[in-house]
Amino acid sequence: MRQSRDAIRAWLDLLGASNAIKKSVDTQLRSDFGVSISRFDILSALERAGPDGLRAGVLSQQLMVTEGNTTQVTAPLIRDGLVKRNTGRDDARIAIFTLTKKGERLFSKMATDHNHWIGTVFSDLSKSELAAFRRILRKLNIPGSTAQPGKDAA
Amino acid sequence: MRQSRDAIRAWLDLLGASNAIKKSVDTQLRSDFGVSISRFDILSALERAGPDGLRAGVLSQQLMVTEGNTTQVTAPLIRDGLVKRNTGRDDARIAIFTLTKKGERLFSKMATDHNHWIGTVFSDLSKSELAAFRRILRKLNIPGSTAQPGKDAA
DNA sequence: GGTAAATATTTTAATACTAAAATATATACC
């Protein structure tokens, strides 16, 4: 099983890089804007959705988290006036989240910085290396994983 | 900033793959052995350390977590008889963790399966693709990250 | 040998996450 030992090394490298990038982004978002990466992900999804916002269930699906998680992470964003929660007019069971003006303004600044940070992380890779990297990631056989990510974005 | 958009895509792919693999491993470890990936990481580090075990601080460093985390994640392992906690004989401040016989037996089974799962994840990559993948990961510029991972292993 | 400082770990308070139970509302069928 020589193959499996190299695979373990690759997995540890992958996990380490992912953890380190995430930690770095989270630290910067918190110190510069007072927002965690989880909250940033929500703001990002709502920004993309525009004025119609997103239903709780759709938001959860996009971020690949449970609905309970969405309820809890939106709570402080609502408390801080970055997100508004409305109830569907036809169906009172439905919760619709949208960005407030304040949320839009803050997210816009965050997105600029976030894009720049991530650009820097990959800045030493050539265009073809970046493509090769993504191609290899798509070749991984991950049990129970039909498709792609969903979390984090800008 | 075309470059930054592709970088974001690569980051989302990287994060998605990492999350999905971790989730898959965690789910399998829990259902087959009743142990989470966090606890598995501790057992793995202690197995590697052998009969002398590891001090709390060293264990924390190796897993790249806080000492408080180590205290809490070892607690159920001790409760379940997989790990033993001893106090240093010269210095009573020191906590030394070792695997029990039961812990060794369980970890041995877990490691076999874990290696196989990870081998499968990377099984569609050629030897050179695997090497290219690791080389690219090492070329990433991650702020505040001097070196490599630390977590998870077998 | 007693106090101050240093060291090692644990505890506490907060965030984030899941799975499962609970709640609220709407729909369907009799």
Add this chain to the structure above:
DNA sequence: GGTATATATTTTAGTATTAAAATATTTACC
């Protein structure tokens, strides 16, 4: 029109995580 079922979300209980405060013990120095 009333009850059962289905749907959408929230709440609860448990695990994992960090940062900062608290505790325990040793070391150093007067």
